[in-house]
Amino acid sequence: MTPEQNLIQQLSKILENRQLDNQSLLEELAEQYAELCSQVNTRLLRCAEYLHKGLLSEAVHEAQSAPNLLELAALIQFEQARKWMVVCDDLGLRKPPLLHTEILEELREACTQEKSLQPLLREFRRLVYQGLQSEAIPILRKIRLADPDNTSWQSNLRTFEEADLPKWVEKAQSALQNDDLQQLRLVYAELSHPQRMVPAPPELLQRLQRALLAEKAAELKLEAENLLKRMQEALQKQDLSNLEQLLLRSRQLETEEAFYQHPEGWSQCLRQSEEMLAANQEELAKQAQFEQELNEFCSAFNTESFKPAELRDAWRNLQAKQGKLPEGLQEQVETRLLEMNRRQKRQRDLRQLLVTAFSALLLLLLVISAYGWQQSRQRQAVVKELMDDYEQARFQDMRYKLDNLKHYRPKVYNHAQVQSLEYKLKSALSEQGERSRNVEELMASLDEVRRSGYMWDEAEIRSLLDRAELMLLTEAEKRRLNSWKEAWANWRASQRHESNAVLQRVCTQFRSARSSISTLNLSDFGAERKKLEELRLLFESALPHLNRADQTCSDEFLQCQNQLETWQDDLRQREEEQAKQILQARAREQQEENLKKELFQTLPNLQRYAAKLGELQDFFGGKLPAELHNALENLPVQSRALVLQDFVMRSLPGSREQEEQLRAFLAEDGSALASVWEADLRAALSYLDNSNEVRRKVRLLALEQVHMFQVYSIEIKKKNETQWQRLYVPALPASRQEKDAQGNEYTLYWGNFFYAEFDDDVPEETHTSKVFPNGLNTLEYDIKVGRKAQEALSSQGKFLMAFVLEAQNQSELDIHVLQALQQLADPELDMEVIPRTWLQKRLLNFLADNFSADIPESHDWAQAINQINTDLPWMNAKHPLVLQSIENIRRAAPFYTDLEPLQRRLQLNRGLLAQALSRKVHCVGALQRDADSTLVPRLTLLGSGKQLWVLNCSSPQRPPFWQVLSFDGRELQNDVLFNCYEGQLLFEPQNFSFAQLDFEQVEAGKVVKPHSWPINLPLH
Secondary structure, three states: OOHHHHHHHHHHHHHHHOOOOOHHHHHHHHHHHHHHHHHHHHHHHHHHHHHHOOOHHHHHHHHHOOOOHHHHHHHHOOOOHHHHHHHHHHHOOOOOOOOOHHHHHHHHHHHHHHHHHHHHHHHHHHHHHOOOHHHHHHHHHHHHHHOOOOHHHHHHHHHHHHHHHHHHHHHHHHHHHHOOHHHHHHHHHHHOOOOOOOOOOHHHHHHHHHHHHHHHHHHHHHHHHHHHHHHHHHHHHOOHHHHHHHHHHHHHHHOOOOOOOOOOOHHHHHHHHHHHHHHHHHHHHHHHHHHHHHHHHHHHHHOOOOOHHHHHHHHHHHHHOOOOOOOOHHHHHHHHHHHHHHHHHHHHHHHHHHHHHHHHHHHHHHHHHHHHHHHHHHHHHHHHHHHHHHHOOOHHHHHHHHHHHHHHOHHHHOOHHHHHHHHHHHHHHHHHHHHHHHHHHHHHHHHHHHHOOOOOOHHHHHHHHHHHHHOOOOHHHHHHHHHHHHHHHHHHHHHHHHHHHHHHHHHHHHHHHHHHHHHOOOOOOHHHHHHHHHHHHHHHHOHHHOOOOOHHHHHHHHHHHHHHHHHHHHHHHHHHHHHHHHHHHHHHHHHHHHHHHHHHHOOOOHHHHHHHHHHHHHHOOOOOOHHHHHHHHOHHHHHHOOOOOOOOOOOOOOOHHHHHHHHHHOOOOOOOOOOOOHHHHHHHHHHHHHHHHHHHHHHHHHOOOHHHOOOEEEEEEEOOOOOOEEEEEOOOOEEEEEEOOOOOEEEEEEOEEEEOOOOOOOOEEEEHHHHOOOOEEOOOEEEEOOOOHHHHEOHHHHHHHHHHHHHOOOOOHHHHHHHHHHHHOOOOOOOOHHHHHHHHHHHHHHHHHHHOOOOOOHHHHHHHHOOOOOOOOOOOOOOHHHHHHHHHHHHHOOOOOOOHHHHHHHHHHHHHHHHHHOOOEEEEEEEEEOOOOOEEEEEOOOOOOOOEEEEEOOOOOOOOEEEEEEOOOOOOOHHHHOOOOOOOEEEEEOOOOOOOOOOOOOOHHHOOOOOOOOOOOOOO
């Protein structure tokens, strides 16, 4: 797991569990997360800058450099990132900068585009390496079409086309002379290619086009003359249908590229034909529009859907149009308009008459209704007044009013309601004496009830009041009776209010006691029992108020009383059950304590530990407590952490036996599969496999492009000169001893060598006799020739052969390649510039092809040096191309940086990996909760006491990883302990004797921490 993934996991876990107490840890995580977001933004801006400059490959390389930028951007945009921003605001932590998400989509598209370019780039490099520049031009055009913003493709294409243009011009001249149509088409297609950067001469393109179109142009001209003659005849006869067909064919003819010779009068004839056809079309359109409007008018006229104003407007619009109207239509329209006007006048007169008659009738009805309503209202007022007098016992007034009605308003007097009231008056007057006596007796009884304090039976009181309701009372009697009723009601209300208050207070105290029972100590029921006794006495004291209270309060009181009895029964039952449970719990706790004690005594034997966990699972009915369940569930992964407890590898690569052990760990049934070591073991094996594969590939370097290095050199100097000259030969020259005319001995050399007579000549293999008239001899020249072929081999040949031979004995081939490149960068190295650059190019491409995973910058180096052409006549140091290439090399150099820091980085990372796999981690115990439920180490083996490790298996989607629980064997790390559980195994590394690694010489961001390295253990 990478540090970035570990950081995001820690943030997610803190946010999920709301672990916001450790301020120092939160500040550190906030700093790390903000710094990570800033780094991602910086890289995104760098990629955007590359993309805006058209440097697609550079942007993709930056994005794919470890760690992968797109994967890193997706990682920091985790689900709870917004929640973390809120936490930072609340706690005053450093807020991370906002991510430049607008660049991500553009970068993803660039990666996809770069991936699609890879096959074309490989083919392009292959053709360039083989010197097939002409064949590389179509491939380069495809690359430029796919990546149009990259200016390097344009410059490369321009260079190749400039070199290739003379050849195509020569082919064009030859094809024109020989009238070779097939060759002309091929040449014209190339010189007019839409992707071409170097344009061909315009005169040449015109000649090619004319030559290709000459034959077809003559045929088209004859057809055009025939069409012109037929169109002129059709114009004279005004044959529009034939003229339209001829014009269509003429326009088709003009689209032909070969139709560039027009007959005389062609354009004028076409213009006249178009004007005649356009005028005819306009006239037909107007006639069709008029006929359509006429048909619509007639249809509406026949169906009589027009109103007078609409008909008049429609007829005027139709008359304004140019067109012939049907005969008799105008007379019909005028007649229809006259009839419609007459009909409208008759309808207006009839409506006016009806409105007048209806208004008169309505007025008469309103007058009659008002009179009847007024008479009814007066009669009701009289009846009401009489009724009030009767109810108030104003019998004399009532008699007087009835007599007046009889004399002055007989109709009202004879009404049924008034007659009924007169009958009631007569009866009341006859009974008035007896009524007064009964009323006095009733009121005396009521006064007696009041003087006794209302202590009579309520039924007797209500009987007296009912009698009063049946009597006819005067106003004074009614007021006296109502006063008594009010006093009695007030007395009853006060009694009821007092009883309601008592019962409600009792119910309230009961509910309060019931709701607060959860705060009592239920293991000792004394407090609850005491509370129940108090409540029982309280209920008994409130019983006298039960009958005087409202029905609602009485029902509520009885309900609470029943609940009190139920509570007492429940208390007795719970006391009996608690006694039983206490006995059972004590027995079970003792059994559980014994099993846990035996569990931790089984360590470090993990098989017995697993068996004892199984017994505990059976004890808990198949479902262990959460912590012990985690211990059982994670035990397989924890057990596989011990597979390397006896493995030690001092360095990577190690011995043959250690390599076999590594492969056995990751075999199909290997013990390290799905373990914390798997990722690092695979990384180590991947490096070993790649080294073995590269070791086989190294030999191929001495079998390819032999013309560049399998060359020998000798040095000569004329006797009277001081400057030595180097000659390159395909093989060492033969020699023999000779004597001159004076008898002086000398040595004569002969054989082939590479010779260029002039500065701009390409060296060719030439015999010495053709260049040295007297032969190459020691009389005229001082000659240095190696005694063995190996000694005379060219500098680049010696260097390459030594590199290949030494590589077979090198354990770290990437370091070997880097050292060779470092030697080639030495300006003191005795080697020609172009061969030196050729060697650097081969080694950099070899490095990029085989070690790009560990050295991603090698891609940029290889791409830069591949722009340099080394396929040149380098043995002629004065050749213009050689001089120009040397100048280009000096401007572009250096092609790579100082490689010693890179070597130290590779060796440091492999040393870290070897140390991580050689810790010899053993199980020394487990975590157990003490009496305070605190997790403490339970060590069953006497370890070194240096460190205690735990294996975190928090998620099945995430590989397990180590954490240091204690750095000294005593003080525990609380942030690590927070995620631990009871029964979690404790491990201790047994091996601490490692070689000291020099971290100061390596850039901090380039150090790769192994996955099996504890995430909270510093590297140094």
